[in-house]
Amino acid sequence: MKKVTVLGAGSWGTALAMVLTENGHETLIWSHRDDQAKEINERHTNEKYLPNIQLPENLAATSDLQTAVEHGEILVFAVPTKAIREVAGQVMNYLNKKVLIVHVLKGIEPDTLKRISEILQETLDSSVVEDIVVLSGPSHAEEVVLHHPTTITAACTNLRSAEKIQDLFMNHYFRVYTNTDVIGVELGGALKNVIALAAGISDGLNYGDNAKAALITRGLAEIARLGVRMGGNPFTFAGLTGMGDLIVTCTSVHSRNWKAGNMLGKGMKLDEVLETMGMVVEGVRTTKAAYQLAEKYDVPMPITTALYQVLFEGKEPKQAVDELMHRLKKREIDYLQ
Ligand SMILES: NC(=O)C1=CN([C@@H]2O[C@H](COP(=O)(O)OP(=O)(O)OC[C@H]3O[C@@H](n4cnc5c(N)ncnc54)[C@H](OP(=O)(O)O)[C@@H]3O)[C@@H](O)[C@H]2O)C=CC1
Numbered sequence: 132m133k134k135v136t137v138l139g140a141g142s143w144g145t146a147l148a149m150v151l152t153e154n155g156h157e158t159l160i161w162s163h164r165d166d167q168a169k170e171i172n173e174r175h176t177n178e179k180y181l182p183n184i185q186l187p188e189n190l191a192a193t194s195d196l197q198t199a200v201e202h203g204e205i206l207v208f209a210v211p212t213k214a215i216r217e218v219a220g221q222v223m224n225y226l227n228k229k230v231l232i233v234h235v236l237k238g239i240e241p242d243t244l245k246r247i248s249e250i251l252q253e254t255l256d257s258s259v260v261e262d263i264v265v266l267s268g269p270s271h272a273e274e275v276v277l278h279h280p281t282t283i284t285a286a287c288t289n290l291r292s293a294e295k296i297q298d299l300f301m302n303h304y305f306r307v308y309t310n311t312d313v314i315g316v317e318l319g320g321a322l323k324n325v326i327a328l329a330a331g332i333s334d335g336l337n338y339g340d341n342a343k344a345a346l347i348t349r350g351l352a353e354i355a356r357l358g359v360r361m362g363g364n365p366f367t368f369a370g371l372t373g374m375g376d377l378i379v380t381c382t383s384v385h386s387r388n389w390k391a392g393n394m395l396g397k398g399m400k401l402d403e404v405l406e407t408m409g410m411v412v413e414g415v416r417t418t419k420a421a422y423q424l425a426e427k428y429d430v431p432m433p434i435t436t437a438l439y440q441v442l443f444e445g446k447e448p449k450q451a452v453d454e455l456m457h458r459l460k461k462r463e464i465d466y467l468q
């Protein structure tokens with residue numbers, strides 16, 4: 132049994148804290164809001180993020196970050212990408228022992244173009260970090276809390292650390308694989324959100340299943356093209372954290388990225404969409420980062436570019452699709468060059 136702290140009490144942090152508690156680990160979840168920590172402790176619910184779900188009574192919550200950091204020998208970061216630098220910086224103030232770090236975020240920081248593990252390496256002193264493991268894959272919180280079969284990947288350059296996290300989370304409904312390709316795993320998890328927004332737009336325009344299959348397949352081609360250029364293993368993009376997560380995010384009714392895209396496709400404005408969602412839509416900021424990465428590495432990413440123009444330059448979704456269809460003729464297979 133391990134002492135684990137989950138930092139972030141949104142849908143994913145809460146679902147993972149549930150898995151850990153059910154696996155017998157002494158789990159403490161940190162919320163930055165007092166009322167939410169109180170709700171988890173007293174009513175054993177988190178109605179805003181996981182409505183109608185009863186949490187285990189022995190899952191404890193706190194809004195005191197020092198208590199949270201001091202509790203865990205393993206710290207699981209589960210906040211949105213836009214908050215990771217700030218939260219990791221605050222955590223550093225209270226870290227006075229070596230801990231194993233896990234992060235479950237699916238984003239890339241715009242402008243710095245850093246992956247999450249790179250931000251954590253920059254923010255947390257190496258003297259207090261045993262290793263950083265990424266946990267990623269096709270895994271909507273809403274299904275995990277119902278114990279529906281889910282597969283996911285723990286990735287770390289040090290396989291032993293990935294195996295520790297595999298053992299920590301694995302159970303009869305939550306099957307964990309390992310991978311040592313941190314770059315590929317982080318890029319696949321972040322970039323699939325961009326394509327899911329595009330798939331949502333396509334569905335919002337009622338373009339049907341052929342168009343969505345095209346977006347998923349050609350989306351994966353451009354994710355892999357950039358990912359390999361940045362040092363990822365091509366096979367990772369065909370795995371759970373690449374194709375697997377891309378499929379679930381483009382097709383699931385639970386996906387916030389797909390839902391947001393769907394509203395955009397139906398004509399709503401981005402500000403309105405984000406206000407309506409009330410939960411993190413990582414793909415929006417990641418589209419900016421992906422667009423910048425495509426320029427930096429000189430890699431063609433036509434779907435990402437079209438989405439960037441829709442989100443940030445006011446292009447009409449219909450026109451963006453039209454332009455994608457009228458690009459110059461191409462070969463299908465480009466061998467990731
Ligand atoms: N949901 C899912 O199924 C999955 C999500 N992920 C990834 O996990 C990460 C977290 O997403 P998810 O849990 O879904 O997000 P949610 O939108 O469900 O929850 C986000 C949580 O973070 C809190 N938060 C926001 N800003 C801060 C801050 N500055 N400091 C501390 N806490 C903050 C929010 O609090 P408040 O209520 O006050 O806004 C809320 O509790 C994302 O990168 C996502 O892509 C990965 C796999 C599955």
Ligand SMILES: O=C(CO)COP(=O)(O)O
Binds near residue numbers: 271380385413
């Ligand atoms: O990453 C996820 C599922 O694997 C969650 O996707 P959304 O953020 O689009 O809901």
